[in-house]
Amino acid sequence: MTKKIPVGHIDKCQICSGKNLETILSFGHQPIVQNYLTEERLNEPEITYPLNFCYCPNCGLAQLDYIIDPKLVFPLNYPYRTGLTKMLIRNFCSLADTLEKKYHLTAKDLIVDIGSNDGSLLKAFKDKGIKILGIEPTNAAEEANNKGIRTIQGYFNEKIASQAVKRYGKAKIITMTNAFAHINNLFEIIKGINIMLDDDGIFVSESQYLSDMMQGLELDTIYHEHLRFYSLKPLIKLFSLTGFSLVDAETISAAGGSIRIYAKKGKHPASSRVNKLIKAEETAGLYDVKKLKQYGQRMINAKQELMALLTNCKQKGTRIAAIGSPARSNTLLGFTHIDSHLIDYACEKSGSPKIGLFTPGTHIPVVDEKKLFEDQPEYALVLSWHIGEELIKIMRKMGYKGKFIMPLPTPKIVINI
């Protein structure tokens, strides 16, 4: 397979090259979610790109039909750090424990993490005395190396894989967490994995799960960083096209619901867990264009209800702030047209690099969360709603007295959890 997925508009499925992509939901044109603006840049034009959530009826892959140059979406100074999210650290420790037990890992084994960010997952393996190597394109690689997590800075491909094998040997396990759906050169990545992985090694990947996304109306997981939204059937197809087999899968709670998959070189049967999950996917309508469009319609309904709720609060003369400004929330704000006329400001924890900047597209100022406690606006929109319950408890404890607004899946006002 030498297939290359180009940058720009694509009219073919990213896995099977099927030409009949169906648009399930169009978000119009949206900016890159990490492109926060300085005050000066508010006077400049702002670039936006098509954001269409599509589906391939041939192999069942949900995907975008526009790919932005990865250098723009993941620049060297890409701000996201996995080590700052407690929920992710907990998940990484649990993944390291699971893999150590399942594959009887010893100090001789090498674990390679592709898209290793600041090395948070590899640290969990290193703490167990297992050999590690990270591969990461952004400057997060430097931070990882400074912390003693061995990391090569670069985009993973066949060349990097060959060089790494010469230097460090083959890997018993290759992991990719929240990166396998992000990279456009999917087939090149798998070629690299083929070079790096032991013949009896395992490739383990975690990505947001289409099933949770659709059933939970998590429309804010749809943005340009996520090129594909995985369910199991298209993954089985992908691995069979590239000389691998999907052997096992399990659902995990990370990032609003994710799927962890296991693949091996050669032909192997899938576990009973895989077959059970596929049945549940079929029941949920993940391979049915009509049902997918119904989910899309429910997302549009949620958007309209949220707008009505916020407008109603605002018309009564109350103030609304937003708690947190996660990158993913910019799809929700942009799609719903929630801007600085509705939201006075978005609060981030002290020290966040977003403080002093403005949200892309919607231009809501981002401020230190201290302002929320001083100001006490009547309402606070919970933008990290997928960890909303935890967040509401913390904000109450810290002294916020107003009401909370949960935006999704059903927009509602919450006083107490």
Ligand SMILES: [Zn+2]
């Ligand atoms: Zn396809």
